[in-house]
Amino acid sequence: MSKNSNTIGIIGLSFGDEGKGKITDYLAQKADIVVRFQGGNNAGHTVVHNNKTFKFHIMPSGAVLEKEVVIANGCVVDPKVLLKEIENLEAHNKNLNLKLSSTAHVIFPFHKVIDGLEEKFKGDYKAGTTKRGIGPTYSDKAARFGLRVFDLIHPELLERKLKRLYDINKKVIHCYDPDWIGDFNEILEKYKIYGQKLKKYVIDTAYYLNTQIDKNKKVIFEGAQGTLLGIDHGF
Structure with a gap:
């Protein structure tokens, strides 16, 4: 948690599979925005909501709660996978409020x-x-x-x-x-x-998130993978 108590980062301290998606889903109930800020669709976050199971690989977990979700510039995006996850949410009548970084690779x-x-x-x-x-x-x-x-x-x-x-x-x-x-x-x-x-979802997410944090919006930064898989601190 940062000095600004409205922003929380959820980071795995092992090799992944620590339950980050479930924690994010729980905390997202009181959040305004949920952000995926790194990694790609090698992550796998499973969320159960209203007895329905959603498996996300790139979509932030807050999407099932119909929260505002952001895929930020630190992510790498497989468009085919992202579009499939968008279609899955729409098939379950979820109102998707997605913002995709214009500078994500x-x-x-x-x-x-x-x-x-x-x-x-x-x-x-x-x-x-x-x-x-x-x-x-x-x-x-x-x-x-x-x-x-x-x-x-x-x-x-x-x-x-x-x-x-x-x-x-x-x-x-x-x-x-x-x-x-x-x-x-x-x-x-x-x-x-x-x-x-995907064009309709694309914005400058760095600028947008900074403006929302300045407005004291509650923002969760959802990590992918785990610390021990990292290039600097992992094996």
């Missing part, structure tokens, strides 16, 4: 390919990755050539930037599997559709 199919190949070649040093492309997407972010949600919702930017990203990752994949063949055009067309479907 985007997971692409070739990130998942690299994730699996790298895990295979690590041998005894395997990290136990979920092979969902989380690590390679963060690698592209750190290398400053990854694509953000802002690029995803602007088709004129998406094609040019995605081609560069695709070509770079294709070379990496061929280091492990020279026979790999991808389909750039198929990826491009699918992600154009994803972008237009």
